[in-house]
Amino acid sequence: MRPSRRAPDQLRPVSLERGVVKYAEGSCMVKFGDTHVLVTATLEERLPPWLKGQGRGWVTAEYGMLPRATLERTRREAAAGKQGGRTVEIQRLIGRSLRAAVDLEALGERQITVDCDVIQADGGTRTASITGAWVALADCIAWMKNRNMIKANNVLRDNVAAISCGIYQGTPVLDLDYAEDSEADTDANFVMTGDGRIIEVQGTAEKTPFSQDEFLALMELARKGVARLVDLQKLAVA
Amino acid sequence: MRPSRRAPDQLRPVSLERGVVKYAEGSCMVKFGDTHVLVTATLEERLPPWLKGQGRGWVTAEYGMLPRATLERTRREAAAGKQGGRTVEIQRLIGRSLRAAVDLEALGERQITVDCDVIQADGGTRTASITGAWVALADCIAWMKNRNMIKANNVLRDNVAAISCGIYQGTPVLDLDYAEDSEADTDANFVMTGDGRIIEVQGTAEKTPFSQDEFLALMELARKGVARLVDLQKLAVA
Amino acid sequence: MRPSRRAPDQLRPVSLERGVVKYAEGSCMVKFGDTHVLVTATLEERLPPWLKGQGRGWVTAEYGMLPRATLERTRREAAAGKQGGRTVEIQRLIGRSLRAAVDLEALGERQITVDCDVIQADGGTRTASITGAWVALADCIAWMKNRNMIKANNVLRDNVAAISCGIYQGTPVLDLDYAEDSEADTDANFVMTGDGRIIEVQGTAEKTPFSQDEFLALMELARKGVARLVDLQKLAVA
């Protein structure tokens, strides 16, 4: 029995609310149960120096947590003077995941920065961030199309969504919340496209190494979860 | 005529929503028009080293802005590796303002950290922060009383609220929004108590120095504005 | 009775010595009693990037304290790797105060940097800094005029001086020294022009909030003190 009484393949209630911040070209408040992330997409007519003059754009991400998004207060990274290792890892993952679905040439020499700020954390902040980031990114690209800044129809080639899975008390379960995550033997995050292909897989044995069969069971769960998230994304941007 | 068509002594619509984050001992989403700040109050059983063993507690504040709280994206301070001068100034102001109304001895050797994170900025983020912070702080102290952690009834001696005033096109006006603030000749922030006394006054001539009479006119407006904010705080925590 | 036996409206002995450093375009050793600040004004033919090409100049300030300017040694900020919050607040105040009296267009696309370094601190370092900074700035601008770098006669529109006031044992007093400052209930700094208008007001209730009447009494004292400081500035640069 999961602490939340969910079935093993059951997501938490998911919501994707668009347009939550008035200035951003795209924005989304994404909730996976008690995990709430505010995502904004910002369009800028500039590029990092190493990309200039190559005829293509860039999508990057930054990630942060409000200090009291967590059970105990976490030190503010701006006050600590640096982003922690976990933050860096997550924001690199978000950026890579989104770029895999964007036609950077069609974007032109511009940068879209996706900011994912965790308002409340209950496990799965990186997967919620990616799922919501796709919605904010889609709105940003729609905003550009409306202004004829881009011509191609497929700048955003496919949906991108992410979900975690893990083995909790011997059973593979979908979309771990914090209570499960802190107990799980194995924790895996899957980033997938709307057509079911894989962008990124990260599986970690927290305590005991796992078998290939266990990993395949997690991947199967993830496939179902991502399909459901993609449906919700399509509803949200419809 | 103000850009928002408000009367010179009219506040923007103000709301103070409590309990918006599930982990914090106190929290408040404060809105002054399009300025939205999420405030949390965190109780910790520890003190900064220089305060230990003196039989009294501490209230401190930190302030931040989400990168896209602003019209153009602002660089994330955690990524820049330091808090800017404006941030430091504001969080020191918030901390001082709250401490002026707290009986630190009655608090015991504990620290309350108030985090003010600006979700959306349209002028007056520091005054909204202080006004919302008082609500979060009040809830945190109530939380402690419910657990018999403090005995005194007057740990929080009085309300604290803050408002900005300025001279916009020659007229003293209350509660500047961004359109006014960026044009105003003079900008002043007042932090006051429920009984009308002053905790902090900061008046700055952006362009032209101002006369004592002009300053007194601003103070009079502030007095009215703060009285209204204190009424709203009382309604909120009732 | 004040610890220094001064009358409530009596300044400490003030001196403004010009030309104390041989390389600077303007310099001033300012003393308010035992508070000694060395101020230099540096002219540079460059601007911060965000100001370029706008046809106007900039005046900025930096502030520091020698480690043993204080009763106990203060950690050197260069060794600590960052400027503290108090430093940042003060140097922003000094810069704003001076800019309010300078015609930045007439200055041309140049920057004047005013460095205020506290050699010995006995309260009131920020007000002494501003008062001395005006002298160094005036000399720097005179230096430019002598070289025909500026044509306008009113680049420096008016004098700028600053003084602190506070309520010490119930009595409003002028120009707090450290012994008074550490005891005062209320502390306010006033930056004013030669014609008696206000550039900046900062009033803080250290312990007990103060009334409007108390604040007006402080402002009245400040007016007298600044008038005296302006006389001394005029003597100094005559």
Added chain:
Amino acid sequence: MRPSRRAPDQLRPVSLERGVVKYAEGSCMVKFGDTHVLVTATLEERLPPWLKGQGRGWVTAEYGMLPRATLERTRREAAAGKQGGRTVEIQRLIGRSLRAAVDLEALGERQITVDCDVIQADGGTRTASITGAWVALADCIAWMKNRNMIKANNVLRDNVAAISCGIYQGTPVLDLDYAEDSEADTDANFVMTGDGRIIEVQGTAEKTPFSQDEFLALMELARKGVARLVDLQKLAVA
């Protein structure tokens, strides 16, 4: 045809040389072809503060590259003042991978720090690091046993080795070198135990998302590669 003319399932020449630094409790120079990493294991009788008093030890890792380990010189991170995101990601991966095979309780309240410094980089520095790190760690633990610092026989429960795989010009290949890695569509790193279970999987679509079948083909290659690396580790420590 691979640039190196290797068969798709062929590792580069691998060597694991022990005892290469005279002070370390364990050390290994690991070479995967032209990728050379110097690994040391350091035993210290201290723990990070958050682990103290829990009756168990810790294994952590740090990673670095000499500036000219790469084709073009990379900026020295010590001079830049921070470790980059890639470095942080890799050293966290190495630490997690090793901990999964160590009985931290049996280790006692001590920390082993594994330093992986890349002398020359030609792709696969993280997998070479993990594979060599296991050897250095094994020697460090043997050193402790020789001094009766630990009693249990299974402090190191199993071998740990890692290998990369990728899809190069449509073909799944094992142990990518730099020429392949910079061209590959998909890149995956597998960390596995001696008994064939998985500790960590990281698969990334550099350009085009990949299918589950492609991923399984990579995993199959990895299994073979890791088995061979484990054999080499056993030879090395025999």
Added chain:
Amino acid sequence: MRPSRRAPDQLRPVSLERGVVKYAEGSCMVKFGDTHVLVTATLEERLPPWLKGQGRGWVTAEYGMLPRATLERTRREAAAGKQGGRTVEIQRLIGRSLRAAVDLEALGERQITVDCDVIQADGGTRTASITGAWVALADCIAWMKNRNMIKANNVLRDNVAAISCGIYQGTPVLDLDYAEDSEADTDANFVMTGDGRIIEVQGTAEKTPFSQDEFLALMELARKGVARLVDLQKLAVA
């Protein structure tokens, strides 16, 4: 002919003024011509962690330059966020030089920090700093003796003074000023004791390597210069 018209073995006018800052246990304004350094010595009843419990004290030094001590303004190190390489080198030299003359056991478990802040720089700031630092240190130790904090008579075993020499237009000269230093082929700094022994020698060929005979000529000049400085130190503390 030297730019200053001094004879080759002639020092600049040197002054050592004691007691220039009211809080410090020892202080000295040292002037070598237009090079002015304010030195303070601070006694603290604490030690760096690695020295605790060894029954001896420590003497350390910090060095800084006011931004406009130089012909062109130098960036403030506190604002830059770190001390430059030259600063670090100099403060380590000052600390080592003083420690060579102090009986650290007799000092007891205390630290004396010597701060050398350059008010105006015209070459030779490090040698002026060391020479003035000895005076401030001597006063600090006298202050301790007056309070019976130390008993031994020889805590300060001998005088320490320093001077630069160089080869300017082919001639060995003593006490380089900036005009000479920036032209000199060879630059050497000598730190010596009152009895003529050497604490530290640093010779650098700025352009052309120098011969042993040239170096000995510089050492001979330095010996004379230091003897004169030691006489002036004795006069100052008499």
Added chain:
Amino acid sequence: MRPSRRAPDQLRPVSLERGVVKYAEGSCMVKFGDTHVLVTATLEERLPPWLKGQGRGWVTAEYGMLPRATLERTRREAAAGKQGGRTVEIQRLIGRSLRAAVDLEALGERQITVDCDVIQADGGTRTASITGAWVALADCIAWMKNRNMIKANNVLRDNVAAISCGIYQGTPVLDLDYAEDSEADTDANFVMTGDGRIIEVQGTAEKTPFSQDEFLALMELARKGVARLVDLQKLAVA
């Protein structure tokens, strides 16, 4: 008797192995006994901003130690976020020493960066670094000549080598190892050219100031040692 049983004027076994890293334009693994330093020389077609457009090149150096190069693990400077004072001092010394032998005009507007990374430390890492750096630099310059990037024959004017000397138990000895260095009363480093002239001398009294005669004895030893090192350099690059 020296701990290593060497004669007072006997170097440790020295080796200079070229071409140890495949990408660098020049490289050398230098060993002075158990002190091992990996040196690479990198040619870059860029200059530091302050050197641009002056028609000459630059040679600079960076220095680092692997964390377990030492008896006890040293904290990684990249993780600490800054280079320590000792590192900065040494890398500045290496850069100055090499530049004294290079015709920077003939080099053209290019920079050569020499990286010295200590693999194992047993005293004398800075002198080994300089001696090996000359070999890597010579190879880098030969590499440029082979590609007709430079025409002059004397870009590298002379050999540069360095050695330490010290007074160990009353006897002047050459090439201190760690056991001697930590005991020596006096420690001096000499950087000299192939024709016996001096580039840099640094002598420090660790405990007791030393006499001029003692210093001359050290210099005589150094002369012999450097002559031997220069012979070995000539053999290495022949």
